[in-house]
Amino acid sequence: MNENPIIQDINEPRIKLELKNNKLVNITVATIYELLRDIKDPEHPNTLEDLGIINKSGIKIGVIESSNIGEIESSVEKQDFLSNNDKNEMFLFKKGVSITDYGLPINYIDISFVPTIPHCSMAALIGLSIKRQLMKFVDEKYWIRVYIAAETHVNELALNKQLNDKDRVMAAFENEAIVDLIDLCLP
Template sequence: MVVGLINANPVVYERKERPARNDVVTDDEFAVEPIDQQEIFDHVRDIKDPEHPYSLEQLKVISEDAIEVDDVHSHVTITFTPTVEHCSMATVIGLCLRVKLMRCLPSRFKVDIRVAPGTHATEAAVNKQLNDKERVAAALENPNLLGMVDECLASTDD
């Protein structure tokens, strides 16, 4: 954990238990099941918060309802809610979401990551940073930042 926590006592919610998905397997090697909201949520729900030993789901930073998927147009939008308005880890959380989806979704998908409107003091700046290819690439070249992202994603790797 980080020393000098921004939100030292976050509200922790119970993790929702769900039955495992039964993916359909077909004889047609080209048949692909569409990617849906539940599948995206299953990929990101267990990402660890950078400051706390809880998942983004447990802190209600991410929820299934905050995910939009358009499989036909290969587009995913995730809207997350930081636990406090001045969360200094908002860009790290968004970067974790982006990297997780980069690693698990087909490359055809365009992913937009956003802070929920009105939930962060610098919402526009965070959104701009998280959706700019050059800024994301530069962030991922920073070994310290990449190490932090990898630590947050460690429990989600299949």
């Protein structure tokens, strides 16, 4: 546990989120940030924004099309996974599976977060909280990947794989104790 986390002085203006059928109407970096900024840290009374765990530069939104497929597949090969939020399930692309097997274009949202300390024991819970909030308010047509930023956690690779493993994520969301902890974090 980080006994003395640094509180960031954030001056990001608030924006009003427009929802239709409880889903975000406009998917932009600003709206995704607004959706995530008030998630509470599991160990502190502060938000992820207050602690600098999330920021706008860690949010990437895009479309995978045939023109950028090589770049994306190269990235997937390095990462070994890419998550999909299709009907609230995450699917993984593994090495040797072409993204084109899934059809194009693919809308995606990548969220990178930075734990307050490199050995944060709550990093997985923070990632699950981010993922649950996105699954709740983002249309199912978006592929969502939540991961710990490179070189910011001692178990970054293992945790990133867990955060984007559909079976582990679904099992976590079926575990009442974990869901209760996540719900305490969500605004």
